[in-house]
Amino acid sequence: MKKSFSFFKASMRLWRRHIMGVLVAVLGLACAFAVGLLAVFYIYDGARSDYWIKNVDTLYRVNNQWLMNGQKGIFGNTSETRIEHAALIKDNVPEVLATTRLFAKDSTARIEDNDFPVKAMFVDAGFPDLIPLPMVRGDLHTALASPDSLVLMESEAERLFAGDPIGQTVTLTFGEENFAYKVAAVARDIPPNSQLALKMLLPWNEARMALGEKFWDFGVDVFTYIRLAEGVDTAALDARIRSDISALSPPRGTMSDHLSIEAVKGSRMHGDAFTIMRQNVDKNMVKILLVMATVLLLAAGFNFVHLITGITLLRSREVAIRRISGASRGHLMASFLLEACGLTLVAYGLGILLAADLAPFAGSYMNADIPVMIGERLPLMLLCSLAALTVGLAAALYIVSRISRITPQSLLHASQATVTGSGARLKSILLAVQALALVGSLLAGGQIYYQFQHLLTMERGIKTDGVMMVRYLEDKSQRALFVGSFFEDLKTLPGVKDATLLNMGPFHDYIQVTSYRYEGAEEPKQAIIKPVGPDYFDLLGVEILASAGDWRDQKNVIALPERSLGAFGFDSPKAALDQHLIEIEDGPDGKPTQHPKRIMAVVRDIKDDGYRMRQPVVFDLTRTDEGDPAHIMLVTDTDNAELEATIRAMIAERFPDAKDPQITWLSNSMRAFFNKAETLAEVVAVMAGLCLVLCVAALYSLASHYAVTRAREIALRRVLGAGKRDISRLFLRKMLLPVAIGGLLALAPIWWLMSQWITNFRDQAPLPYGAYALALIAVLLVAALMLMGHVRRVLRLRPASVLYHE
Numbered sequence: 001m002k003k004s005f006s007f008f009k010a011s012m013r014l015w016r017r018h019i020m021g022v023l024v025a026v027l028g029l030a031c032a033f034a035v036g037l038l039a040v041f042y043i044y045d046g047a048r049s050d051y052w053i054k055n056v057d058t059l060y061r062v063n064n065q066w067l068m069n070g071q072k073g074i075f076g077n078t079s080e081t082r083i084e085h086a087a088l089i090k091d092n093v094p095e096v097l098a099t100t101r102l103f104a105k106d107s108t109a110r111i112e113d114n115d116f117p118v119k120a121m122f123v124d125a126g127f128p129d130l131i132p133l134p135m136v137r138g139d140l141h142t143a144l145a146s147p148d149s150l151v152l153m154e155s156e157a158e159r160l161f162a163g164d165p166i167g168q169t170v171t172l173t174f175g176e177e178n179f180a181y182k183v184a185a186v187a188r189d190i191p192p193n194s195q196l197a198l199k200m201l202l203p204w205n206e207a208r209m210a211l212g213e214k215f216w217d218f219g220v221d222v223f224t225y226i227r228l229a230e231g232v233d234t235a236a237l238d239a240r241i242r243s244d245i246s247a248l249s250p251p252r253g254t255m256s257d258h259l260s261i262e263a264v265k266g267s268r269m270h271g272d273a274f275t276i277m278r279q280n281v282d283k284n285m286v287k288i289l290l291v292m293a294t295v296l297l298l299a300a301g302f303n304f305v306h307l308i309t310g311i312t313l314l315r316s317r318e319v320a321i322r323r324i325s326g327a328s329r330g331h332l333m334a335s336f337l338l339e340a341c342g343l344t345l346v347a348y349g350l351g352i353l354l355a356a357d358l359a360p361f362a363g364s365y366m367n368a369d370i371p372v373m374i375g376e377r378l379p380l381m382l383l384c385s386l387a388a389l390t391v392g393l394a395a396a397l398y399i400v401s402r403i404s405r406i407t408p409q410s411l412l413h414a415s416q417a418t419v420t421g422s423g424a425r426l427k428s429i430l431l432a433v434q435a436l437a438l439v440g441s442l443l444a445g446g447q448i449y450y451q452f453q454h455l456l457t458m459e460r461g462i463k464t465d466g467v468m469m470v471r472y473l474e475d476k477s478q479r480a481l482f483v484g485s486f487f488e489d490l491k492t493l494p495g496v497k498d499a500t501l502l503n504m505g506p507f508h509d510y511i512q513v514t515s516y517r518y519e520g521a522e523e524p525k526q527a528i529i530k531p532v533g534p535d536y537f538d539l540l541g542v543e544i545l546a547s548a549g550d551w552r553d554q555k556n557v558i559a560l561p562e563r564s565l566g567a568f569g570f571d572s573p574k575a576a577l578d579q580h581l582i583e584i585e586d587g588p589d590g591k592p593t594q595h596p597k598r599i600m601a602v603v604r605d606i607k608d609d610g611y612r613m614r615q616p617v618v619f620d621l622t623r624t625d626e627g628d629p630a631h632i633m634l635v636t637d638t639d640n641a642e643l644e645a646t647i648r649a650m651i652a653e654r655f656p657d658a659k660d661p662q663i664t665w666l667s668n669s670m671r672a673f674f675n676k677a678e679t680l681a682e683v684v685a686v687m688a689g690l691c692l693v694l695c696v697a698a699l700y701s702l703a704s705h706y707a708v709t710r711a712r713e714i715a716l717r718r719v720l721g722a723g724k725r726d727i728s729r730l731f732l733r734k735m736l737l738p739v740a741i742g743g744l745l746a747l748a749p750i751w752w753l754m755s756q757w758i759t760n761f762r763d764q765a766p767l768p769y770g771a772y773a774l775a776l777i778a779v780l781l782v783a784a785l786m787l788m789g790h791v792r793r794v795l796r797l798r799p800a801s802v803l804y805h806e
Helices: 002-017 019-047 085-092 140-145 154-160 206-210 234-248 283-313 316-324 329-366 375-404 408-413 416-420 424-457 476-491 536-540 641-654 666-673 675-709 711-719 724-760 769-795 799-805
Strands: 059-068 096-111 114-123 135-137 149-153 169-174 177-187 200-203 223-228 255-263 467-471 498-502 512-517 525-531 544-547 557-561 580-586 592-603 617-620 631-635 663-665
Touching (some): 019 283, 019 329, 059 085, 085 096, 140 149, 140 177, 140 200, 149 154, 283 329, 283 375, 283 424, 283 675, 329 375, 424 666, 424 724, 467 641, 476 631, 476 641, 498 536, 592 617, 641 663, 663 666, 666 675, 724 769
Parallel strands (some): 114 200
Antiparallel strands (some): 059 223, 059 255, 096 114, 096 169, 135 177, 169 177, 467 631, 467 663, 512 525, 544 592
């Protein structure tokens, strides 16, 4: 014990002399562990989603894809179905034992004199049998059997009530009517990786579900779950539902259904349907995380093993003396193992704390909750700790393998370079790999950010500065006031140049799709319709290429952007003027109706939210104030915070019951529309930053180790007449060569990958070639500065003192 303690004290003294290197190695490893843990948790949560549900192996979710005119188009596969699909499947598929439906509805809960926004979930009678929730108080079946009872999840109960919620009255508003419910039960919060998002459960009540809202012509959207019998061939059943059962679902006008099923277990990873409850795991994000975690762990592990090994091997003479004094080889090996593994566990512990701090930040990018400090994580953390011990074990075994095969005489008399100087080729290769990762991530982040900035600043064919959208308020009784005197008063505000009413502005959060039949077409063409009104082009400065006259007082008139001409069989703007497209839409009885639309103008392409879609775009020029306008669009010289504050104050005064009025500038809507590209750019930028830190750490450790172990060589060269400049050039050339090779090897593959990535955008902004050269030069410059600092430190030592020490 005493010998081990003295050996440990010697290690501490040595580590203190090289404290910067030890901190770099440990903190770098901690950062890599943190990223690795977050990646593991994110992927694990998706793969293990909803394993908590009893008999989840036989629980399936019904998905639906809406088809317009029987063709796939803009609509994706969704986990929402019609309200009648559960009964349709149950009656025609004997393998289905039970079904349940969930309907989400936003509401306001009044408790005493306080109002809370809530998301109520109506569930029908089969819910407790298919998805039995663990309960805190009360019985789920009993609570959902009463039409005026509700069930709260534990966290929601704590948010709404300070004391015991059981028996308390909650008044919910649906439409414009209020209904009193009593809290009958409290359920435990479901795991955060579930596809379900449940806060408040209400008994199924179609009258209240539809109250104050119009049921869509193609059905009400609900979530449908089914329980299958044991041993069912799910692939064959899915194929039957896609064909036979989908055919039994009658179309609603131009819309038909394409049903399918997918397993609930792990659906957030394997599912391909989107849902308003919880988003699926992003497959692209998984790839980014795996690459990032792998690169960082390899780089940090190499840095740690190399630096700790180099520091430890500086005690070679001490080790020789201990062995001559009788210390066993096993004792020394155990000491090295304890030191290296202990340091890696310290780094792993710091990585866990860092992951807990970074989890909210990472979750905002991944659109997911990634809790770290919860009991379910303990098995994963213990498993990941083996990876940490592997790094420490690799460092210890490398030290042992180097020292154990050298005799004490060699350790005493040979130079340090004999002991520590081998493995140069492996070190150079690993350093080159890190340089490759650094240059590659810098260029990838630069390309993504460059493309994102281009999307925000490109010429769009419309005015983008000083355009404000004021969205219609929810209270329908205030509609006349909103589009009447309030609209007129907004037009007179200082700074407002013009204003109009419209249903859908540029970069709107909703896309409206319809079908048009045109001359010579066998099938209707699916198109994106934008009801913009007659003043839209004038207010936004859109260039009109051809016009058939004034359309301001006409009905059933449309305009086409230049890129939509070919989709409707026109070869020029003039050829399209005064022609008609037949709009096919669903009538009140669910049957398709046809409306001729006269083409009054052809305009320059407007690069808004519809520009990147493959469907053609049609602008409806009919005056919107005759219909149901949803927005007031104001045009000013530039974005004006004072004007926005004035309008918010006017809304608060004129509409005191309005909650959070939606006032947005077009520039902000554009940024939000391209949020995914911005998020990807930031994630890659974080990866580049971590790679930079670890690559600099690698250079630091390698330069420090190289300078110390070659100190005698440097001293001898100086004694023999070599100048400091010549020595500096020699060592810089030796150590910068792998960095340069790694950086050069990164250029071609990154250029190819980024060239493929930007093909996802209609308007592409490839990174200038000069940026590739600048990235490589910047990395080499950082490496050179790091190396020069260590070499100059050794050059400042007197050769006599170095040789005497040796």
